[in-house]
Amino acid sequence: MTEETKFTQAQFIHPEERIRIHHLNNDIYQSVSWHKHDFVELFYVRSGKAVHRLNEKTFRAGAGDVFVIQAGDMHAFEPITPHFEWIDCMFMPAFIDYDVRTLLSSRKYFASDGMEIEYLMQTMLREYEDKKPAYLTKLRGYLLALLAELGRQGEQDEGVDxxxxxxxxxxxxxxxxxxxxxxxxxxxxxxxxxxxxxxxxxxxxxxxxxxxxxxxxxxxxxxxxxxxxxxxxxxxxxxxxxxxxxxxxxxxxxxxxxxxxxxxxxxxxxxxxxxxxxxxxxxxxxxxxxxxxxxx
Missing domain, CATH: 1.10.10.60 (Homeodomain-like)
Structure with missing residues (x-):
């Protein structure tokens, strides 16, 4: 690994919200170098392909792939297609009543129920951007459903049909x-x-x-x-x-x-x-x- 950067909650997440969601593409970031942070990140690929390095593992990331980056994990990625688009969900573990540590950063999760994860991520993004009344309550519900879906995948046999x-x-x-x-x-x-x-x-x-x-x-x-x-x-x-x-x-x-x-x-x-x-x-x-x- 090369020299890394460390990011903190205070740099990205408002303390009263304890969550931040944004939509990005490689028109904004050509690549993201090695870094770590003290919050949890869900990295969901909407379109395009990239090489995603997470701790000691290297993954080929494509549309529908989901990665869980735990606090303290090291990761970096580089798009390998002209267009690469992703949704980033960063949150503090205290935001939700779920043991995020049960989700592994050593594996790649999939949108295995078709577009359920896509739907949840996109709905969360819209809720976060619109900030309508009770948006944080709704975000907790959507995030819990998303984490539960990822956890269900983790409990299944790796040899899915x-x-x-x-x-x-x-x-x-x-x-x-x-x-x-x-x-x-x-x-x-x-x-x-x-x-x-x-x-x-x-x-x-x-x-x-x-x-x-x-x-x-x-x-x-x-x-x-x-x-x-x-x-x-x-x-x-x-x-x-x-x-x-x-x-x-x-x-x-x-x-x-x-x-x-x-x-x-x-x-x-x-x-x-x-x-x-x-x-x-x-x-x-x-x-x-x-x-x-x-x-x-």
Whole structure:
């Protein structure tokens, strides 16, 4: 190991909150050198790949991977793809009634229930950023559910069924592909070729695990990204639609109304006035109206 840096709670975490969550990518940090800290960190990879070094072990980190960095652990990482995106959850052990020490920093955890961990991390991020009343109470609940899921994995046999693990990894990579290319014209054949499977296998994977076709998932993700633009910006609706990969205005308006129950213009007005736009988004982060879950 090379010379390390030590970070403290006081540098990152407000003492009254005892938790901090943020969304980062390698546009901000090209790499992170060896360091340690006196708080617990959950490092969740949303997209891209990196080499993650944790104490004496080296891991290949990809979409859906979760690492638990205990207080005093040493770690560093370096992205190996042009785009690398992660969510960082830093907290003091006293924030939650859970023995975090039971989670191992010597292993890599997986989003084995499909998108449950992704959903929890993204929901926690939104709660932390919005800071609505009782947000810390809700964060404790979400964090407890997330830690319990990781703990459940740790209690299972390391030899989890290979076929199930492979399906989970393929699905994560397919979703990562959508995250990176949803602005472009996504073809089923291109996505399947990227994963090294047939187009029918890719569609079958999405239908069996997410109960939607690949094209349906792409459409839903584009609508979510567009709804975020409409909620937070003042760009013309047509520009927001184009930015998210919709080239046919009529098709976009039809799909948007079908999904959100209102036109894009009505959605923007509701979001600005607080009459329902943001509430609706909370229920529709990644496509289906419920958190995506892959059955074991």
């Amino acid at each position: 290979y076929v199930k693990r492979k399906k989970t990894r393929l699905l994560q990579e397919a979703i990562e592909y959508v995250h990176l290319h949803y602005r472009d014209k996504i073809k089923l054949d291109d996505a399947a070729g990227k994963l090294g499977i047939s187009r029918s296998s890719l569609n079958r994977l999405f239908r069996s695990q997410l109960h939607d076709s690949f094209a349906g998932f792409v459409n839903a993700y584009r609508l979510e990204q567009c709804s975020s633009l409409l909620r937070s910006g003042d760009a013309p609706i047509r520009d927001a639609a184009l930015e998210c990969g919709f080239v046919d205005g009529k098709h976009f308006r039809t799909q948007f109304r079908r999904r959100f129950g209102m036109t894009p213009g009505e959605f923007r007005k509701a979001a600005i006035s607080g009459d329902g736009g943001t509430t609706m988004l909370a229920e529709t982060d990644y496509g289906p109206q419920q958190p995506l879950a892959i059955p074991r």
